[in-house]
Amino acid sequence: MSKFIVHPIDKLEGEIVVGGAKNGVLPLMASVLLTAEPCVIHDVPDLKDVNVMIEILKVIGAKIEWEGSSLHIEVPKILKNEAPYEYVSKMRASFDVMGPLLARTGVARVPMPGGCSIGERPIDLHIKGFKALGATIEFGHGFVEARAEKLVGASVYLDFPSFGATKNIMMAATMAEGVTMIENAAKEPEIVDLANFLNQIGAKISGAGTDTIKITGVKSFGGAIHRAIPDRIEAGTYLIMAAMNKSNVLVKNVVTSHLKAVISKLIECGVQVIPEGDNVRVISDGKLKAVDITTLPHPGFPTDLQAQFMSLLTVAEGSSVIMETVFENRFMHVSEFNRMGANIKIEGHSALIQGGAKLQGTEVKATDLRAGAALVLAALVADGETSVHDIYHIDRGYNNLESKLQTLGVKIERIQD
Numbered sequence: 001m002s003k004f005i006v007h008p009i010d011k012l013e014g015e016i017v018v019g020g021a022k023n024g025v026l027p028l029m030a031s032v033l034l035t036a037e038p039c040v041i042h043d044v045p046d047l048k049d050v051n052v053m054i055e056i057l058k059v060i061g062a063k064i065e066w067e068g069s070s071l072h073i074e075v076p077k078i079l080k081n082e083a084p085y086e087y088v089s090k091m092r093a094s095f096d097v098m099g100p101l102l103a104r105t106g107v108a109r110v111p112m113p114g115g116c117s118i119g120e121r122p123i124d125l126h127i128k129g130f131k132a133l134g135a136t137i138e139f140g141h142g143f144v145e146a147r148a149e150k151l152v153g154a155s156v157y158l159d160f161p162s163f164g165a166t167k168n169i170m171m172a173a174t175m176a177e178g179v180t181m182i183e184n185a186a187k188e189p190e191i192v193d194l195a196n197f198l199n200q201i202g203a204k205i206s207g208a209g210t211d212t213i214k215i216t217g218v219k220s221f222g223g224a225i226h227r228a229i230p231d232r233i234e235a236g237t238y239l240i241m242a243a244m245n246k247s248n249v250l251v252k253n254v255v256t257s258h259l260k261a262v263i264s265k266l267i268e269c270g271v272q273v274i275p276e277g278d279n280v281r282v283i284s285d286g287k288l289k290a291v292d293i294t295t296l297p298h299p300g301f302p303t304d305l306q307a308q309f310m311s312l313l314t315v316a317e318g319s320s321v322i323m324e325t326v327f328e329n330r331f332m333h334v335s336e337f338n339r340m341g342a343n344i345k346i347e348g349h350s351a352l353i354q355g356g357a358k359l360q361g362t363e364v365k366a367t368d369l370r371a372g373a374a375l376v377l378a379a380l381v382a383d384g385e386t387s388v389h390d391i392y393h394i395d396r397g398y399n400n401l402e403s404k405l406q407t408l409g410v411k412i413e414r415i416q417d
């Protein structure tokens with residue numbers, strides 16, 4: 001397994017460019033299963049997760065080609081109504097194929113995604129939605145199978161505004177007879193982007209980005225050319241990194257309205273965050289005030305930036321509390337930070353952080369994708385060299401992180417095992 005060797009840096013200066021949103025692109029790719037017409041998605045990051053989705057779609061019947069950072073996808077015929085276990089087990093977002101497969105062919109068979117390092121992550125809300133639309137669901141041999149002669153529009157209330165369930169139900173409902181209402185829907189920008197794409201290929205969706213999404217079923221779809229939205233989690237990671245150091249950094253390709261909760265916390269910490277068109281400049285002297293964080297569904301503070309912000313809070317002046325309300329087991333990185341000299345205690349769903357730590361470089365392990373990025377951020381302000389192991393996690397969500405950081409003067413190298 002590969003690792004990063006990261007050296008501390010005195011000052012971060014320069015520009016860093018954010019790519020297309022991983023969490024937006026994966027459902028966009030899955031949704032192409034709805035149509036037989038060719039589609040093009042621009043600004044697709046060349047990430048492990050994207051390549052896993054490519055393999056799944058190919059098994060199902062898609063023809064896919066890269067052209068630079070654009071993906072050409074065409075699914076003239078569904079060859080298999082099933083996503084293979086070997087891929088689904090690697091990436092939870094593969095469950096996104098369930099809704100579109102069910103809508104287009106009336107049958108979808110997908111392995112149960114299983115738990116993962118950040119929590120149980122059930123699929124009951126996805127299932128509740130499919131059932132409400134008239135599908136029958138069977139579980140067996142580790143698979144979930146949905147079948148429907150025809151789907152009929154219905155009202156679905158989500159007990160929690162689940163991102164995954166909202167995407168899947170929205171895609172399934174696009175071809176259902178009549179009107180579907182998803183209430184207490186997730187409001188993430190990637191949901192809005194998916195709805196925009198679906199409308200481009202011929203769906204009738206309104207209300208995406210609000211609590212209530214209305215989908216009026218249509219019979220068939222055309223093709224579309226679409227540009228993915230910028231990755232708000234990648235952008236947020238760079239904003240936090242710049243804040244932690246002495247820096248003058250321009251983060252390019254950012255939609256600031258997608259990052260309101262994070263930017264407002266950075267400002268509270270004492271950092272200058274200056275929007276410049278599609279870019280954001282961060283000016284920091286690296287001296288930060290501690291703030292409290294509670295992760296929440298969008299537009300609240302994203303759980304996907306919790307670990308990176310914890311990295312910042314370990315060195316900020318004062319004590320702080322992070323409450324993780326989205327995933328029950330998302331503090332795996334705490335013990336790695338503490339090995340670097342941080343002072344963090346976990347109490348239930350909260351992490352209590354005594355700031356002002358003098359972090360020390362050592363051997364640490366990425367426990368998941370965002371935790372891995374957070375350790376790289378900590379390494380930049382630590383004393384001495386840090387080796388971050390298991391960086392295959394980081395490669396799932398950051399395209400060529402080392403090259404991007406090198407443009408800011410960071411000394412980071414990838415050691416292939």
Ligand code: UD1
Pocket residue numbers: 023119120121122123124125126127160161162163164165186188296297298302303304326327328
């Ligand atoms: C989560 C994030 C999303 C992010 C994505 C990618 C939230 C709310 N969601 O989405 O912003 O883009 O990771 O990293 O921050 N749940 C159920 N039953 C279900 C589905 C979910 O109980 O059927 C629960 C989960 O266990 C979890 C919460 O709902 O506690 C959030 O789940 P969900 O939003 O679906 O997670 P992801 O789709 O992974």
